[in-house]
Amino acid sequence: MSDENACWFCSPGERTDPPAGGWLYDDGTWRVGHAPASYAIAGTTILEAVRHVLDERDMTPAELAGLGPITGRTVAAVAAATGCDRVYRWATMDAHPHFHLWLVPWWRSASTRGPRYLVDAIVTGDGSTPVEAAAAAARIGLLLER
Numbered sequence: 001m002s003d004e005n006a007c008w009f010c011s012p013g014e015r016t017d018p019p020a021g022g023w024l025y026d027d028g029t030w031r032v033g034h035a036p037a038s039y040a041i042a043g044t045t046i047l048e049a050v051r052h053v054l055d056e057r058d059m060t061p062a063e064l065a066g067l068g069p070i071t072g073r074t075v076a077a078v079a080a081a082t083g084c085d086r087v088y089r090w091a092t093m094d095a096h097p098h099f100h101l102w103l104v105p106w107w108r109s110a111s112t113r114g115p116r117y118l119v120d121a122i123v124t125g126d127g128s129t130p131v132e133a134a135a136a137a138a139r140i141g142l143l144l145e146r
């Protein structure tokens with residue numbers, strides 16, 4: 001039986017590439033980190049439940065109450081920090097049973113859109129550089145502190 005807490009993003013013993021810039025927000029129920037540079041384009045931010053919970057079906061009332069507001073704050077921070085036109089979402093919980101909501105900036109100038117863009121941005125693309133990821137993380141972190 002696998003350890004459900006051995007999560008690629010949030011477990012120090014499991015991940016090889018920590019969130020760029022560290023955790024940008026943490027209220028004890030929800031936390032936000034920038035995706036590791038090698039995983040996604042700069043500005044891609046992951047919102048996760050601190051508790052290892054799969055999805056809304058298993059969330060506590062406090063987790064459910066917090067999800068909308070922190071999603072809204074993170075969408076606003078990603079948009080302001082990157083100047084993107086849309087903030088795409090991606091959440092499959094494929095590898096681990098832990099709610100990770102990816103927020104991915106999209107610009108009208110992009111050559112693709114929709115699911116194809118998401119795949120390019122976080123699966124088949126080259127990701128970003130550590131410098132780009134750190135700069136985006138710092139901007140998003142400042143906006144989330146407000």
Ligand SMILES: [Zn+2]
Pocket residue numbers: 007008009010011048096098100
């Ligand atoms: Zn996790």
